[in-house]
Amino acid sequence: MKSTNISDGVLVSNYIQGSEKSLEILIVRHKQRIYSFILSKVLDRDLAEDIFQDTFIKVINTLKRGSYNEEGKFLPWVMRIAHNLVIDHFRKSKRIPTFKNTDEFDIFTVIGDEQLNAENEIIKSQILDDVRGLITELPEDQKEVLLMRMYKDMSFKEISENTGVSINTALGRMRYALINLRKLIEKHNIILVN
Numbered sequence: 001m002k003s004t005n006i007s008d009g010v011l012v013s014n015y016i017q018g019s020e021k022s023l024e025i026l027i028v029r030h031k032q033r034i035y036s037f038i039l040s041k042v043l044d045r046d047l048a049e050d051i052f053q054d055t056f057i058k059v060i061n062t063l064k065r066g067s068y069n070e071e072g073k074f075l076p077w078v079m080r081i082a083h084n085l086v087i088d089h090f091r092k093s094k095r096i097p098t099f100k101n102t103d104e105f106d107i108f109t110v111i112g113d114e115q116l117n118a119e120n121e122i123i124k125s126q127i128l129d130d131v132r133g134l135i136t137e138l139p140e141d142q143k144e145v146l147l148m149r150m151y152k153d154m155s156f157k158e159i160s161e162n163t164g165v166s167i168n169t170a171l172g173r174m175r176y177a178l179i180n181l182r183k184l185i186e187k188h189n190i191i192l193v194n
Contacts, residue, residue: 008074011026026074030075034079034082035049052082059081131185137184138181141163149174159174
């Protein structure tokens with residue numbers, strides 16, 4: 001049977017059972033996409049090569065520990081590892097963009113991208129899920145304003161009318177919701193860059 005016909009899942013299983021050749025096939029099969037993804041973020045070939053190597057060291061360590069359980073989703077899993085290593089690199093070199101503390105701050109513009117490829121789509125949906133989970137931790141009055149503004153696209157005048165509070169109070173709640181959301185993002189170590 002030719003290696004091109006063997007699924008990623010079977011190759012992963014074979015590697016875990018001791019077939020080094022299976023890992024080689026996986027690396028060759030996905031190198032171009034993973035390397036291109038890394039290069040598109042760091043814009044430096046040597047650095048991209050280093051991060052690519054580190055990605056597969058993490059992949060190998062996880063597989064050898066028996067901690068891999070991403071049923072049939074090998075490539076998205078590896079892309080997530082690569083993405084996290086890129087973020088680690090930017091963190092170390094202090095090049096992660098910071099967000100201004102304004103009422104116009106929209107957490108979702110940080111993630112916006114017209115030309116999202118499959119890998120970014122996976123990462124984006126993970127980030128959106130993470131952020132949605134954090135919103136539930138906000139105090140009720142802040143959560144209400146944030147949801148009306150972000151998800152229902154309501155103006156502060158409409159929010160004021162719907163909640164029975166002044167526009168200034170609605171603005172204040174939104175501001176505190178964003179400040180608290182930022183704290184939760186840091187606390188949970190969620191990365192909002194892709």
